[in-house]
Structures are given as structure tokens and as C-alpha cells.
Amino acid sequence: MSPQGQAMALKLDGAAGAAHVATVGRDVRETVGEIRVNDPRVRCTDVNVHYGDKHAIKNISLDVGKGEVLAMIGPSGCGKSTFLRCLNRMNDTVRECRVTGEILLDGEDINSRHIDVVPLRARVAMVFQKPNPFPKSIYENVAFGPRIHGLCESKADLDVVVESSLRKANLWDEVKDRLDDVGTGLSGGQQQRLCIARAIAIEPEVILMDEPCSALDPISTAKVEQLIEELRQQFSIVIVTHSMQQAARVSQRTAYFHMGDLIEVSETDRLFIKPRHQLTEDYITGRFG
Amino acid sequence: MKKAALALAVLSAVATAPVLAQSSRDYISIVGSSTVYPFATVVAEQFGKATKFKTPKIESTGSGGGIKLFCAGVGVQHPDITNASRAIKKSELEQCAANGVKEVVEVKIGYDGLSIAQSKAGKEMQLTRKEVFLALAKQVPNPDGTQTLVDNPYKTWKDVNAALPAIKIEVLGPPPTSGTRDAFVELVMDEGCDSFDFIKAMKKADKKAHKAACQTVREDGGYVEAGENDNLIVQKLEANPAALGIFGFSFLDQNRDKVRGLAIEGVQPEFETISNGSYPVSRPLFFYVKKAHVEVIPGMKEYLAEFISKKAMGDEGYLAERGLIPLPKDEYMSVSKGVTALDAMK
């Protein structure tokens, strides 16, 4: 579980190793820590989000490396979910929400107005806080993505994709005999894994997880966490969590958000052992939040 | 508290309903035929404006529905007068009597001409009743001359009479539930039918068969039941120049610029021709008064007086202006006398 082993994969970008200096606004705090990595999958620069008059995300720059799990923690309402939703443009579905800044996915700015959000979301899939399987059969839930994206040419192909996705999601053994049952009939943990299976069935590059375990019991949580660890081999994962233990368990890097600011981002061990910012320290030692 | 107030309001609304249901009536209530309706309403309005009484309430329920309501009994909840585009039937009078409505005064108010009309855009035609019968009856005498009845084979007017144009037979007329249809059958079909001697002869031998032969209208599309809304028939004629329509004279009179009346046996439907009887297709209109109500419903006597007054029912009365064909003088006198004396029907 220790992220040490993966340290090599996260060669820190020397230039960005120092504190990133925020460019605008007096109320914007500077980020402490290493916001850049060497070989980023996603690179965000100066991202701002406004909900109407509310400035929800303030000038955040952050990288997501390949094959890493990046955890985002922070008190409720700090903007971590909002930021997450920027990465696959889910904020488009919210009226009145305005996102500015540059978000590069493999070097392509996905926050540009010209980008097509549909293939984008196929590359950056999302799993939500509350398990939200479609009111269809388990099979149909997993097959949904490949079907709409036209990934399979035959029923046989589809069967293979469904099975492999369910296997990857560690769910196959539990549901293989009842693929035609309604997805909503599963237990909470199974539902969430079903949602993850649904996401990986389309072979995304990045998986976004918005507090995926907050509605689950400890055993289900453990299963999902184990799953995350396995998935890291193939996907980049960004996970929002309000459980610091979980962040410590699953992630290689951790970012701490506070009131719309990215306060600190470091290797997970370092952040929890030696926080560099006072606010981070307050939070992880439980002084507020 | 809100709930309680609400409940109180509901309960009070429910409570007051039956109380006032028993309250008194101070206006005349009239029901009945939609044909007489336009005339009765004019009288009622004049009456309401000129006297201190309230304007009578007039419902258009059709003759049958009107008589049903009228005959339901004596009392405030039942109407005082019913209009009818046909004379009351004996069975209906008996029903009345059985319900306690023993004395009924019949008032004949005038005549209504039935006109057959076509769009002004259509080719002008003249018809006889015989031709109309041949075009519209369900069964007609065999065209080969044998004295038998066959299903109506005629498709165009030319088939009926070579002098007529080759237009498809399509006549828009009232449905069988209408008194207008009743009158049409009696005044046109019966007459046209009796122009065939062998059918006329049937009258004596087999009355029923005779009637079936004369009064049954074809149901294969040549005759289109167009509802009781005569305005609609006028509009439809306008839209379809090939069709003919059957409706009351007053509608023809109002829509002279859109439709023209067809001459029947050479006589145009005109005010004068109907009044003097030379136009063959006209029927009498009536209303019936519940004698028991005359003394006790406010304004009844005055209303009757207004209706039979010369300025209403006379030759130049305002009813004539509306298209009612006035009664001949002697008939008018006798009706007027009968109403003043309130002579009940036997």
C-alpha cells in the first residue's frame, strides 16, 4: 500500500518543484508543494470556476501523472469535487457554471470551447459519490458505454468486454449468474463496483472518482480500494475523498484544498507526515474540518 | 388552525347548498326545440327589457328533451313552457297527464321553411320533390320500369334526371334525431314518393311497407348527416360547391351572399312564397304552456301576451324579421283567441 514503490514513476518536475506563484487576486493563496510531474496525463494551469457570482475554484494549477492515483482532500465545500468535474467537463451540465483556464489532456486543451465533450468523457470517465447504476440489467449497465461508443461489433465482442470489465472490477464472481438482474438490486458496494466496471468498459485514460466510498460500509470500501490499486496499472485515477486514511491508503500524491484554493500538493506520505502548510497541518491533525 | 378554517369553509359550503335549492323561482323557465329557440329568445328579450319581470331562461334541448322535461311534473323545478318544432304526440300528452301535467295549452306560432341550398359557386339547379326522393331514398323504383323497389343505384344527379348536371349526389342534412329531418322526410320524401302510383297504391295495402319505402333515407354516403349546426352546413357548402344542404329558411336568408336556395317545383324559397303556401316545403312551429303555472309564476301571462301580440307574431312583427313565416290571418286570430282564453288541449 505504500506509495514509495511508485516514487520512481513520479519524477518531480524540477522547475515546478518550488511553490507555484499565483498570478492574480489577493484572496488567492499560493500552493505549496509539487504541482507538476514529469510526464503528466493531465496538466491544469490557472483553472477558475464560477457559479454565478460565486468564485468556487481559484486559480488552481495541478498535474495528474500517468499511472498514479491522485487523492484530493479537504473540508466540505472546498471545491475538490468541482475541480474534479472540470477534468471531464461535467460542469457543462450545470447551468450558470463557468470554467476558465487551461486543462491539457495529453497536451490537448480540453477546456477549449471547440473540444467535443463526448469523446473527452470517454477518455476521462467518472464514478460518482452515490452509486448510480441505470435502471437496467447488470449486463446492460456495463454494455452501455461500449454500445453507445460503438466499441464492439458483435454480441460476442460485447460479452467479452462486459466480462472483462466486471472481472477487472472484481465483481464478476458475484454477479456472473445473474447478469440479467436489475443493477439497482445489488448491494451498495456492488453497485459502486458496477459503476466502476461501467466506466472501465470504455477503456478510458483517466478515471475520476468523486467520494466513491462515502456511501459504503468498511468491507465494501476495502474492496473498492483494492480495486483502485489494481486499476492504477492501466488508468490514471483522481479520487476525491474526505477520508484521510483512504487517501493515505490508495494514493501516491495528495492535494489539499481549502475554500477554493489548492493549498498543498505532495507525495502522500510526505503530506501526511510533514505537511508544509499550516492549513494542511491543521486539517490532518483534526483541528478543523 | 388553517386546516380547521378550511374544513369550516367546506362544511359551510356544503351546508348552504340544500337550503337554497329550495328557494323560490321568480323567472320563467322555457325549454325545447332548437328551431323555435331563436324566435322564443327574441320575444323573451323584448319581454325582459320592456317589463319589470326578469328575462325568461330559455334552454335549447331539442323538442323531445324539452317535452320530457316539461312533462316531468308541475312545480317550480319543472319548466313552464316547452318549444317544439313538431306537434306534441298523443303518447307524450298521456305521459304528461300521468305526471300531473293535465292542462297544456298549445300555441302555434308560425311556419318555418325548409330550404335546399347550394354554394353560389356551384352550378345552379332546380329540383322537384320526386327527384329529391329518387336521389336520397334508400330504395327506389327500379329504373327499368318494373314496379319493384331496388337499392338506390343513382350516383349523380344526371342519373336521376338527364336534364340535371353530372354532379355526384352529396346532400348535407340534419340527422334522424332532428325535428328538421322529420319535417324534411314528411314534406319532401313522402310527397316525392307518392308521385309513383304503385307506391301510392301500397299505402292502402301495406301501410308499413309504404312508409319504409318513402321515409327511409339512403345510408351509403349520398346523404351526409351533418349535425344540427346549420351554420356549419352553410360553411361546408361554401367549401364544397358540388354539395347540397338542407336547413331552415332563416339560415338561407342570413347567408344569401354565400348560398342560394334551390327552387322546388319551380318555386324559389322566399318569404312571400312560404307565407302564401306556394313554396311546398314548410312546417308549423309550436310552443306548449303549462296552464297550472300561468297564475303562479311571475310574468307568465305577460309573456304570452307579448308572444301573440301583433308586433311580435304579426305580418310585420319582429319575429317575421327573424325569418319566422307568420300564420295566415284567420289562423292567427284563432290562436290568439285560444291563448287569451288559455284553452287546454284535449
Place this chain on the structure above:
Amino acid sequence: MTNPGKALPEGATSFARIQAGMAKRRAAERRFKMLGRIAVSVGLLFLSVLLISIVSKGYTAFWQTQMRIDVVLTADEIDPDGTRSAETLRKADYSSLIKQSMRDMFPEVSGRRDKFALYGLVSNGAAFDLRDKVMADPSLIGTKVSLWVPADDDVDMLMKGHIDRNAAEDDRRIKDNVLGWINQLEAEDRLELRFNIDFFTKGDSRDPELAGIRGALMGTIFTLIVTLSLSFPLGVAAAVYLEEFAPKNKWTDLIEVNINNLAAVPSIVFGLLGLAVFINVFGLPRSAPLLGGLVLTLMTLPTIIIASRAALKSVPPSIRDAALGIGASPMQATLYHVIPLALPGMLTGTIIGMAQALGETAPLLMIGMVAFIADVPQGVFDPSTALPVQIYLWADSPERAYVERTSAAIMVLLGFLALMNLVAVLLRKRFERRW
């Protein structure tokens, strides 16, 4: 980029495949969106065609041709005895005075037929206008007054261009000599199109130029008041009971099926019910708004109950749980939390139900509200019609001038509806939410 999916055909990454399919999907997306747009525009097109045809037919009814006549109020004619009592003044023959004034204007007209036509230029209502004027101010007797009275509907139609002046005489309702008089009156500035106040202040009449919608409007208002004050509380109460408190058993199942069924029962059947139950059994007066309101209440009740239940259903159970969890009784949870949240939905349903009641004609046919009623009703027990019934009646009248009045009455009715819809929109806008 990523590992090629084991399950996917070789040589194609899933992203490339997605990209390849995008053009087609984009097209499908555009087609679907276009279909939606087309659907909405077709609906709106229907509406506008309907409205345009009505407005173009009806707007002229808001003006009415008035004629200025000079009447000599000879004392001998009106009040030979000089008593000036109201009864004498009421009974006097004012129409002969008006006829006299018409003869004075056109002394050359002779012959009974022509005179008849001449008198016909002025509306029948003129005599009553004159009577009211004299009765209000008896001192006018003996003087010559000049007053504007409504012209006959034929004159009105001519002035508004519904009768073609250039048509051949045979094809025209107004003959050449009458047309000459009208031209002369116009030249003397005696004919004028004025705003038609009577249309809004008078009851029904058999003379189109005198007919107004006030009676029908009041009838509709009374009917709707009865309907609203019964159906809203009843409907909401029933919905609250069924949705929040009723145990799930055969009886409530029966009620539920019943309500759904009633919503589907044709309105005319409610007319039959009103006839059989309210008139024949309870003895309510025919033609009264109370009766109409009761029938319409029964008719709209299912609509309101169903809408209210849907609104209640859409309130998430967590709200109830939250209230119950802190010790509220089910009644309190419902009263203080669920109902306020569901109220906008309930009100929207009620407004839809009211709109339905407002336009309903068929059941009123059965309970005697299709009637000629000239007096404006004063309460829920007076005989009255309703606006749609008035429209139906006018549409059935032979006089051509009723066509524009029918359309105008429709416009008023639609105005009512627009108002109600506005309220519904505001409600919805204010409270709409997605859970």
C-alpha cells in the same frame, strides 16, 4: 495510448474507435435535437395558426358602429297625462319616437317596405337606451336630444367591410337604396365606429349589436369559484391521505384505481351524472353556476388529486425521515415539510384542472347551462351560462355578426387562460427543482 483492450479487436485503440464513430453520433445527436426543435415548433405553429385565425376574425368586434340620431321627445307621446311616474315613462313607445326621427332624416322614403328597411338601420336596443335616458332625467321630455345609439348589425358589418359594397345587389344583404342611406349618414358624420363597451357590460342578446359577454363571464366566474373552493381542498386532502397516510390495502387500491379511472371518464358522462344525481335526486336548480361548479368539481377532482399525488411523490423520503427522525408526528412532518414542498406542484395541477373546467362545454349541455340568459347572474343560484357555452350558442346563431363576436368571446376566454397560465408559469419558475 492505453493498453489496447484485451477484448477489443486488434489494432484499434478504443479511443480511435470512439473518434471514428463520432461523426455518426454527432449527426444522430443533431438529428435528435432537430426533431425536438421541430416538435416544439410544430406545436407552436399549431397554436399560432389557431390564434391568428381567431384574432383576425374577432378583433373587429371590439368596435361597434354607432349612429347619431336626433329625437324629439314629445311630451304627448311619452307622458300624455303629465304624471312623470316611472311606470308611465317605462311603458311609453320610444321606438315610435326613433322611427319618427328616422323619417325626419329621410323624408323622401315612402312605401311600407322601404320604411321598414329604414327603421331597420337602428338597433332594436336604441329604444331602450332612450327609455333609460329619459327615466334617468325626465326633464328631457319636450326637448330634442341628440344621442348615439348602436346601429343595426347589418350596417355594422358593412362598415367593418364584412359585407362587400361592390358585390352585385342580389349577392348582398344590404340593398342599393339602403346603401344609399348609409352613404348619406356617413357623409353627415352620423355613423362612427366606437369602442364596444356593451360587449363587456351587457348580457346575451338576440341582436348581435347588443350582445355582450358579461352574463357568461360572471357565470364562468361563479362556476369556477364554486369549482375551485371545492376541488382544491378536497383534492389536496384526498391526495395527502392517499399518498401519506393511507395503508396499502384493497380499499385504497380501489380508491386509486377509481381516481385514475375518473380522470379518464369523458366529461359528457359527468354531465349525465349531474343530471341524474344533482338535479333529479338533490333537486338543485337547473342552469345554476352552483350546479355547473359541482359537476366540474367532480370532473377536475381526479386531475387535481393525481397532480397533487405526483407532487407529493416527488418530495424525497429523506425529508419525511428527517422530520420523523427528530420526533415529529407523521401529520406534522406532512403538514410542515412535505406539503409546503409539494404545494407548487399541487397548485400547477389545480390550475390545469381549472383551465380544463374553464373550457368545458359538453357536461354543461346536460345540465341546462346551454340556455338563453339575458340577465347577468348575481350569484351562484341564478340561471347562467358559461363563456364556452356562450361561444357555442353564438356560433350556432344565424346572424353573421355573431361570427366576430364568437371570436371575440374566444379571445376573452383565452385572455383568462393566459392569465391562469401566467400564474402557473410563475409558480413553476419560482419553485421548480430537481432532486
Place this chain on the structure above:
Amino acid sequence: MTQTPILLVLLLALTSAAYYFGCKRAFRVADGKIRKLHSLPGYYGLYVALWAALPALLILCAWLLFQGSIITRMVVSSLPDAIQQLGPDRLNLVVNDIRNLVSGNIVSGEPDAIMLAAADYYRGLLSVSRNMLFAIVLIVAGLSGWYGYSKIRAQHRARNGVESIINWLLVACSTVAILTTVGIVLSVLFESIRFFQSVPITEFLFGLEWSPQIALRADQAGSSGAFGAVPLFAGTLLITFIAMTVAVPIGLMSALYLAEYASARVRAIAKPLLEVLAGIPTVVYGFFAALTVAPFIRESGGFLGLDVASESALAAGLVMGMMIIPFVSSLSDDVINAVPQSLREGAYGMGATSSETIRRVIFPAALPGIVGAILLAVSRAIGETMIVVMAAGLASNLTANPLEAVTTVTVQIVTLLVGDQEFDSPKTLAAFALGLVLFVVTLALNFVALYIVRKYREQYD
């Protein structure tokens, strides 16, 4: 009778007072410490108020219900024997006259002494009755209010009492629906039975010919007089089908577009505008169908060389469909909005396009509700009266060709009931039989609808 509102206002005042004192007393028994009470003080107030109001209201209703007939009876018995002998109907008229006299309305003629005396007597009785009513209602309200008041203790379960009363009121309200149905069944059943005595039910239900032309008068002959209702059912279905083919796609697509694509502005404008279509009176549609749409269809049919009847089913169905659009769209829209946002996000989050999300996720999830909406619209179409009366004609025609004229069940009900025919002939009775059929059909339709909805709901819960 004009005093009833005053009495109600007084009663309201008394009720409010009862509420006030109930609250007060609750405070007092609890020594001002609300915690000691079983329920909130307001409930004690309501409890007393309900005690004060309900019995008094019941008495008021009963009194008003019987007052009229009792007074009338007393007045009648005071009338001279000659009048009393008149028989009930005539007596009723005399009483009406007396009532008119009492309420100061116009009467039939100069009232004579007997009438005046009777009227005076009536007036006297009425005022006595009113005074008594006033006194009794107020006293009862006071007494029962006092009873409720006296029951207040700290541990008295006022809330439960109030809530059970409210519960019973709610139950009563929900049974109105049952009563309505019973009323409908009773009002059509008896006449239908009489009809089926003269026309066999099998002939009515399965006969292929409808031609209710019974002779109007005994001395006339009618047409075939067939009462086979199949052509009517077929006509109704044809028109309904046309209406639904117009309304369902347009209504559903509009709803989906407005809910998922349209900007808030467009939605705020278009949705209520579409709903106006539902509120336009059917009379207006009838004329629109008969005068604008039907001629248009006829002419364009003629242009294409088709023979179109001037009262084609197409015209009526088209306009009816137009009217029904908002029923489908409005109800579907509500259903679509009720689909949880998380499902949308789930689909969007995987890169589904809007149309894919709608077709594959939202639509299936909303389907039961949409089916319900459509079935409601169908029954609306089946029962629609004015449009078909004006645009669909009366000729019964067993055809599936939308260009021909057909007739419907409702049209026949109207025609049979407001015509000039004799009122106890099978013709009028047939209207009730048709009404019964209509009722039964809608009932069956709803059973099916509920079954479908339930089945889907189970699957998607």
C-alpha cells in the same frame, strides 16, 4: 337565509376564542413550561376549537337541511282546506308563490289576503327558526367547547386527538372519488338495462350496423333501426389513433427537448405556450377543424387526386391530436424531470451524448410515467366530444380509411340526447348504453395502464 353567513362568522369567532383559551389553559396547566405538556399548546387550542366547531356545524347543517320542509309543512297546514286539497304539485307552486312573497320577489299577481297571511306566518316561522338556530348553535358550540376545554390536562394527548380528526376528514375527502364512480354507474346503469331489454346486448356490442332511425312518430317509418355499435367503436378508435400519431411524437419530443436541451429562456416561454393548446375550449377546436382544417385537407386531397370526405376522420383526428399535444408533453415533462440527476450524470460521465442519454437512460427510466401520460391522453381522445361533434359527422361507417367520414361514441351520445325524438324510445336509451360502454372501456384501459406502470416500476425501483 342571509343570516347563515353571520352565524358562520360568529361560529368562527367562537372557534378562534376556543383556540385561544385552549392554548392559554394548556400553558396554565403546565405552569408555563411547555416541556411538561404532551403536545404543543397550539394542539390543545385546536383540540378545543374543533370541539367547539364540529358539533355546532353538524347541527347547523341538519337544521338547514330540514328547516325548509318543516316550515313549509307548518305553513301548508295553516292554509285553508281548499288549497290544501290541491294535490302536492299544485301546492308546491302555491308555496313557491308564498316564498316569492316572503323574499320580496316579483309575484304572479296581486297577492290576496290568504297569501299575505300565509306569507306573514312563513316569515314569522322563519325568524323563530332562525333565532332558535342562532341560540342552539351558539349554545352547543359553547358547551362542547367547554367540554373540550375541561379535558385539557398536562398529559392529555391533544395532538393525537386532533390528528385523528384530521385523518378522518382526509379519509372522507378521498371517498368522494368512490361516491362519484358509484353515482356515474347508477346514473347510466338503469337506463342501459332498459335499453338492453329492447335490444339484445350481443347485437349492440357486435352488430356491424349502426342506424338508430326509429320512427319519430307512431305514424312514421324509420330506417333499418340497427343498434350495432361496432362502427362507432371503430370510428372512435380511428380518430383516436390519428390523434395519437400526431400528439405522441410531437408531445414527447417537445417534452424531451424542453427538459434536456432547451435553455431556461426557451423553456420558460415554450412550455406555457404549448400548454395554452390544452386550455383552448374544445368548441373552438371543433370550429377550427370543421372550417379550416377539413376544407384544407379536402382541397389538398383533391389536388392529389384523392377523394376526401368533407368530414374526414383525418381532420377531426388531426385537430384532436393538436389539442392533446400538451397533455402528453406536460405530463411527460414532469416525469422526465423526476428522473434523478445522478442517472444523467452517470451517462454523461461516460461520454454519452445528450440524445444517447435521453434515449437509453432517461426515456427508459421515465417510461412508466410516460405510458401513464399517453394512456391518459388516449382516454381523453376517446371521450372528447365537441371536436368530433362538429368535425367528424354522424354517418356510421366501418372503415379504416382516414379520408372517409366516421362517427364516434360521444357524437352519438350527444345526438341521441339532444335531438327532437321521443324520449323513451330505444334511441335515447342507447345513449346511456354507449355511456356505459365508454365508462367500462376507460376502466379497462386504466387497469391495463396501472398494470404496465406497476410492472415497470418494480423493474426500475
